[in-house]
Amino acid sequence: MSNICIKELDSTISFEEIKLVMEKAHKAAENDKLSFPTSNLSASDLMNKTLNNGKWFLAINNDKIVGTLYGDIKNIKKWFYIGTVVELKYIAILPEFSGKHILSKLYEKVFTYAKKNKIELCFMSMSEYNYHHRHVAEKNGFILIDFFAAKGLKNYSLSYAYWLEGNCPYSKIRIRMMLQLRKIKAIIKRKILKY
């Protein structure tokens, strides 16, 4: 673990290498019956989708990438926030490096990045069955904030939010109530509208 450092994307790193890490992490997660919509993206898709407004953070061990995360600066309009946020995407840790809390180190870098850009909220979405990622997110202060049915995915998805100054403006009761409502909406959408 002591040899791990977090680096931003530079010209020494190829998208093929990033893609390989994602591929291996996704493959290992198949044991937990998880699948990822981002698995279909090629190295050039990843490059094209991340050329603009964000930053890659890469965990490096002995000059090799062992973990990936992209912080995408974007505007959102959700029940819990309207404005500019950093969305955490393309998160993957090589299976042989999993369990070493590398993801927490990647989160830290994104939080600093968000602060530098005067952004107060980081958020990310994942399968409701990604118990490993949910555990790490919650341990690092992310709050379960939304439940939705993503198009083309069999399982329901969750969003987690992290308010940088610890200033979540909603009470626990309000969040619990909204989650129930959002869950009912997602189920209706999927069951009745076949979404």
Ligand SMILES: CC(C)(COP(=O)(O)OP(=O)(O)OC[C@H]1O[C@@H](n2cnc3c(N)ncnc32)[C@H](O)[C@@H]1OP(=O)(O)O)[C@@H](O)C(=O)NCCC(=O)NCCS
């Ligand atoms: C999920 C993932 C990103 C986690 O990264 P990581 O760096 O291995 O995470 P950590 O080292 O912090 O995980 C260790 C913690 O998770 C816990 N954990 C391990 N497996 C778990 C599981 N199946 N369910 C719940 N918790 C689990 C450990 O007990 C440990 O908890 P602790 O810190 O309280 O002791 C990584 O495993 C991965 O790449 N998975 C496949 C891709 C993926 O899911 N990406 C996210 C897409 S949304």
